[in-house]
Amino acid sequence: MENLTVLGTGVLGSQIIFQAAYSGKNVVAYDISQEILDKLPARWEQLKPSYLNDLKDATPEKLDAAVSRIRASADLADAVKDADLVIEAVPERLDIKQSTWEKVSAVAPEKTIFATNSSTLLPSAIAPFTDRPEKFLAMHFANQVWIFNTCEVMGHPGTDPKVFDAAAEFAEQIGMVPIHIHKEQPGYVLNSLLVPFLEAAAKLWMREIASIEDVDKTWRISTGSPMGPFQIYDIVGMMTPYMLNKDSDDPEMKAFADKIKSDFIDKGYLGTSTGRGFYTYG
Structure with a gap:
């Protein structure tokens, strides 16, 4: 599969686009307006220094x-007309993803494999809204894909095993380590481990048990990890924990989402992508 289309050019969508292109694939970046797309050249310039710093083989020419x-x-029809694979990275809402795939199904070639980059939703909840459920699965990438290079590949009961294998092979071709998930699991592997960890950190902060810096320091020193939970929040970006928790049944996590919105999102502090989140970045 040489031709990839990515639907959505947010933090993770743009990273998937750039990583696939860096690995030699032809990539179409789709978003709902030209105004959004006009910001992409600046995004590529933001990513280039990270590749030069983090990857030994990166050069300005590459x-x-x-x-x-x-x-x-x-133009959606134009964006998918040659696609061997479409990866959707639109906002993490089931209704948005379902309607997106209904539209894609109406214009995509028969050959095209469909994949969602959802971090929490199950493929079986989205597949019926496509015209090819046997060619639908999840390919979940971790943030900062060029260094945290896992791709969790998860089908649903109706996914063709050959499609699963093709998706895993594609992930490997663009520098990812494919993680084969054998059954549908909310949160996949990564977020099944990560979300409870981040929620625990959020509650320590909201309860005023310890400062952000001391929570992170405790985790780094005690476990040898390179980052603490609030540093991870900054990499993930503020929108994801906000969207996941704004309607939470847990009052503490809902309050955490409200605080993220008022103290960070409303001020334009979205994490490392904007240079400021829980921490300020040079």
């Missing part, structure tokens, strides 16, 4: 070549 393999389109 990064420029990656950009040359990316085409942007706000």
